[in-house]
Amino acid sequence: xxxxxxxxxxxxTARIPKVNFLxxxxxxxxxxLTGDHKRIAILYLISITFFFFIGGALAGLIRLELLTPQTDxxxxxxxxxxxxxxxxxxxxxxxxxxxxxxxxxxxxxxMIGAKDLALPRINLLSWYLYVVGGILVIYTMVAGGVDTGxxxxxxxxxxxxxxxxxxxxxxxxxxxxxxIFTGLNFIVTxxxxxxxxxxxxxxxxxxxxxxxxxxxxxxxxxxxxxxxxLLALERTVGIGVFDPTKGGDPLLFQHLFWFYxxxxxYIMILPGMGxxxxxxxxxxxxxxxxxxxxxxxxxxxxxxxxxxxxxxxxIMGISxxxxxxxxxxxxxxxxxxxxxxxxxxxxxxxxxxxxxxxMLYSFGFMGLFTIGGMTGVFLGASGxxxxxxxxxxxxxxxxxxxxxxxxMAFLAGIHFWWPKMTGRMYPEKISQMAAVITFVGFNLxxxxxxxxxxxxxxxxxxxxxxxxxxxxxxxxxxxxxxxVGYLLPVLYLTWSLKYGAIAGNNPWQATxxxxxxxxxxxxxxxxxxxxMDHEAYDYEWLEAQQAKEVxxxx
Amino acid sequence: xxxISPVLWQFLVKWMTNFAxxxxxxxxxxxxxxxxxxxxxxxxxxxxxxxxLLVVSFxxxxxxxxxxxxxxxxxxxxxxxxxTIIPLGLFLIMFxxxxxxxxxxxxxxxxxxxxxxxxxxxxWKAEHPGGQHEINALHVPTGQPVQLTLISxxxxxxxxxxxxxxxxxxxxxxxxxxxxxxxxxxxxHLFCTQYCGTDHSQMIGDIVVLTPEDFKKWLxxxxxxxxxxxDGERLFASLSCAACHNTRPDARGPSLANVYxxxxxxxxxxxxxxxxxxxxxxxxxxxxxxxxxYAPIMPTYQGQVSEEGVIDLVEYxxxxxxxxxxxxxxxxxxxxxxxxxxxxxxxxxxRGKVNP
Numbered sequence: 001x002x003x004x005x006x007x008x009x010x011x012x013t014a015r016i017p018k019v020n021f022l023x024x025x026x027x028x029x030x031x032x033l034t035g036d037h038k039r040i041a042i043l044y045l046i047s048i049t050f051f052f053f054i055g056g057a058l059a060g061l062i063r064l065e066l067l068t069p070q071t072d073x074x075x076x077x078x079x080x081x082x083x084x085x086x087x088x089x090x091x092x093x094x095x096x097x098x099x100x101x102x103x104x105x106x107x108x109x110x111m112i113g114a115k116d117l118a119l120p121r122i123n124l125l126s127w128y129l130y131v132v133g134g135i136l137v138i139y140t141m142v143a144g145g146v147d148t149g150x151x152x153x154x155x156x157x158x159x160x161x162x163x164x165x166x167x168x169x170x171x172x173x174x175x176x177x178x179x180i181f182t183g184l185n186f187i188v189t190x191x192x193x194x195x196x197x198x199x200x201x202x203x204x205x206x207x208x209x210x211x212x213x214x215x216x217x218x219x220x221x222x223x224x225x226x227x228x229x230l231l232a233l234e235r236t237v238g239i240g241v242f243d244p245t246k247g248g249d250p251l252l253f254q255h256l257f258w259f260y261x262x263x264x265x266y267i268m269i270l271p272g273m274g275x276x277x278x279x280x281x282x283x284x285x286x287x288x289x290x291x292x293x294x295x296x297x298x299x300x301x302x303x304x305x306x307x308x309x310x311x312x313x314x315i316m317g318i319s320x321x322x323x324x325x326x327x328x329x330x331x332x333x334x335x336x337x338x339x340x341x342x343x344x345x346x347x348x349x350x351x352x353x354x355x356x357x358x359m360l361y362s363f364g365f366m367g368l369f370t371i372g373g374m375t376g377v378f379l380g381a382s383g384x385x386x387x388x389x390x391x392x393x394x395x396x397x398x399x400x401x402x403x404x405x406x407x408m409a410f411l412a413g414i415h416f417w418w419p420k421m422t423g424r425m426y427p428e429k430i431s432q433m434a435a436v437i438t439f440v441g442f443n444l445x446x447x448x449x450x451x452x453x454x455x456x457x458x459x460x461x462x463x464x465x466x467x468x469x470x471x472x473x474x475x476x477x478x479x480x481x482x483x484v485g486y487l488l489p490v491l492y493l494t495w496s497l498k499y500g501a502i503a504g505n506n507p508w509q510a511t512x513x514x515x516x517x518x519x520x521x522x523x524x525x526x527x528x529x530x531x532m533d534h535e536a537y538d539y540e541w542l543e544a545q546q547a548k549e550v551x552x553x554x
Numbered sequence: 555x556x557x558i559s560p561v562l563w564q565f566l567v568k569w570m571t572n573f574a575x576x577x578x579x580x581x582x583x584x585x586x587x588x589x590x591x592x593x594x595x596x597x598x599x600x601x602x603x604x605x606x607l608l609v610v611s612f613x614x615x616x617x618x619x620x621x622x623x624x625x626x627x628x629x630x631x632x633x634x635x636x637x638t639i640i641p642l643g644l645f646l647i648m649f650x651x652x653x654x655x656x657x658x659x660x661x662x663x664x665x666x667x668x669x670x671x672x673x674x675x676x677x678w679k680a681e682h683p684g685g686q687h688e689i690n691a692l693h694v695p696t697g698q699p700v701q702l703t704l705i706s707x708x709x710x711x712x713x714x715x716x717x718x719x720x721x722x723x724x725x726x727x728x729x730x731x732x733x734x735x736x737x738x739x740x741x742x743h744l745f746c747t748q749y750c751g752t753d754h755s756q757m758i759g760d761i762v763v764l765t766p767e768d769f770k771k772w773l774x775x776x777x778x779x780x781x782x783x784x785d786g787e788r789l790f791a792s793l794s795c796a797a798c799h800n801t802r803p804d805a806r807g808p809s810l811a812n813v814y815x816x817x818x819x820x821x822x823x824x825x826x827x828x829x830x831x832x833x834x835x836x837x838x839x840x841x842x843x844x845x846x847x848y849a850p851i852m853p854t855y856q857g858q859v860s861e862e863g864v865i866d867l868v869e870y871x872x873x874x875x876x877x878x879x880x881x882x883x884x885x886x887x888x889x890x891x892x893x894x895x896x897x898x899x900x901x902x903x904x905r906g907k908v909n910p
Contacts, residue, residue: 076753077752155710161751245727290630334641339637342637354617363613371602374597455716456716460749468574539624
C-alpha cells in the first residue's frame, strides 16, 4: 500500500510514559478542579461530543420528516422545535467551542512552548459556563423545547411564542461568556507566554488562526449578550426596543444579532483553517506556501468579518445603498479565503505527500470549503441573494462551510493530535474509510439542497410541494451515510484508548513544539522551556534534530 | 427503450415529469437573474476544477513513493498576487452585476400597478386597488409591471415567488415594496420564506398569471363592490378625519388634496416626500409628523385601524385630487345611516375599523 510517514517506536518495548497529565492526579475532583489546559480541553472534548450527538440526532429527525412532502412524522410545532434545538446546540454548544476549546486549548500553549494558558482558572471557569449553558439547553428540551429558530427573530420570539425562550436565551448568554473567556485567554497567552525565540512570524498558523478568531470572540460575543438581554427585557417587561407599536424597530434586533452571528461563522471556521494549515504541511513535508499570506488572511477575515453583517438583511428593506456597501464588503471577505485555499494547494507542490486520515479529511475540507465559499458569493451578490436567500440554498451553503468545512477540519485535527493527546494511535485503515464515508455521505446530503434552494424550497418547512421529493430523498439517504461516518470515529477512537499502538513523541514527524515532547505530555508540557531557534514548519531543522539524537544515542 | 421495460419507461417518465431541477422563468427579471446565476455557477465550476485538478495532480506527482524528498519553497509573491487579483476581479464583476439586478428588482417603474399584500400568521391577504381581496393567492396579468406593497400584521414574513426570482420581507410597522412583470401565464408557487411560527410551512399559495384579457375578466368577476379607495373613504368618514382635514380655511388639520407625492415641510423643518410609508406613519404616529403651521393635536390611530384599514385610507388619500372630493366625503359623514338595521346600514360599518 501507499507509503506513510508514521514512525512509531518499537511496540514490544514502548510504554506510555508513567507520568503524564492524565496520570498525574486521580479522581473526579482532580479533573473538576484542574487548572491544566490539557485536562480542560479533554473535558471540553467530552462535553462537545455529547452535544454534537444530540444535535446530530435532531438533524436525523429533520431529515426523516423531510423524507415525504407531508408532515407525517411529527406536528409542525414539533418540527419547529427540532430544527431550533438542532441549530442552537450545533452552533452555540458545538461549532463555536469545537476546535478552539478542545484543540486550541490543548495545543496553543504547547505550540508556543508555554506551561499553560495565561489564565488557567478563567479557562476552567469558561468550561463551567459552557456546562451551565449546556444544562440550560437540556432543561429547555426536557421542559418542552423552544421554536424561535436559532436566530430568535423578533417580534416572533418576544410576542408570539410561548415556549422556553428565556431559558434558551439564558443558555446562549452564558455559553457566550464561556467563549469570551476562551478568546481572552488565547489573546493574553499568545501575547505574553511565547517561549524565547518564538516571534510572531514563527508561530504555527494554527495560532494565527486562533488569534484572529479570539479577537472576534472577544469583540463580537458581548453584542450577542446585549441583544439577548434586550430580547429578554422586551419579553418580560415589554421595554419596546424592537416593538414597532411602541416606536421600536424590529430591524434593530437583526442588526444586533447578526453583528455577532456573522463574525461567529468566522469564529467557527478560522480555527478549522488553522488545523488545515498544520495537517497539509505535515503530510506533505513542506512549509506552508506563503506563510505570511496565510497568517494575514486570517487577520483580514477577522477584520472584514465585522463589517458584513447586514448581508443577512438584503431583502428586509434596509436602504439600497447600505446593501451596496455590505455586498461589496462581503466580496472582499471572500478573497482571503480564496488565498488560503490556493496556498494550501501549492503547499502540496513538490512536497512528499502521504494520505493518512487527517490528510484525507483536509482534502475533504478543501473541496467542500471551496464549494461552500463560492456559493457564499452567490449570496453575497445582492441580486442573486434575493432569489436564493431563506431557501435551502442557504442551508446547503452554511452546511458546506460549517459541516463540510469546520467539522472536517475538526475531525482532521482530532485524528492528527489524537496520538499526542492520548499517547496512542487510532487504527488507520478504518479511519480512512470513515473519512471517505463522511465525504460521500456529506455530498449526498447537502448537494441536492443547492438544487432545492434554486427551485425555491424555503428553509424551516415541515412540508413541501411534491415535486421536491426526489431531491429530499437523496438528502435523507445521504444523512444516514453521514451518520455512520460520524459514529465510526467515536467507536474506534474509544477502542484505541486501550488497544491503539503506542505513538511515541512524534509519530507524524511534525515540526511543532507540541511534538517534541512526550505523548501524552507532562502536566508542565516541557521539562525545560524550549527555545525556538527556527522557523515554523522547518523540516530540515527536524531532520537535523533527529540525526543529532541518533548520534547521541550511539 | 419502450420495448425493453414498460415499467422502467413509465417510471422514468414519471420521474422526469415530477422531478424539478430548475424553476420556471415566468417574469421579465428571471432570465436576467439566471444569467448571473449561471455565470457564477460557471466561475465556481472552473475554480473548483482548478483546485481539484491541482490537488489531484500534486497528490499523484508528489506522493511519497514518487517524490520521497520534499523541496522547500518559501512562497511566491507573483502567484500570491495572481490568486488575490483574479478572484477579487471576478467577485467585483459579480458584485456590480448583482447590484444592478438588485436595484432593478427593488426600484418599481412609475407605471406599475400597485397591489397591497398583508402578511399575518399564517396567511397572505392581497388587496387589489379595485377592491378584489384574495387569501393565499395573487392574480396578476402578463405584460404589466406589478408593484407589491407589503406589510405584516404581526411577525416577519417573506413573500417569495421563485418563478419570478423575487422575494421581499413583510415587516411589522413598515411598508416594503417589490415589483415584477410576469411573462408566462400559469400557476406558480408562493412561499413564506421567513420563519414565522407554527404553520410557517402552510403559509403558501398560488401566483396565478393571466393574460391581460383573462385578468380583466377575473377582476370583474371578483370585485367585492367597493374599491380600496371607497372603503378608505368610508373609514375616513367614520373616524371623523374630516372634522379637521376638511378644506375650510379655519381647518385644524392640513388639507389632504394632492398631498400624495408632494413635498411637505414638517414642524421640525424637515422636508419630506409624501409616499405610502409616510401616510401610514402619519396616521399611526401623528405626533412625530406634524405639518408646519399646524398644532400637534391629532390623536394616534394605533390599534384602532387594522393594517387593511390603513391601506384603505392611504389608497383613499392617494386618490384625493381636489378639495371637492374631500367636501364630498364631509357630506357623506353627515349622511351616514345610523343603525338603521338595513343591509346598507351593516355595510356602512367600515371593514378596516378595529373594535376595541
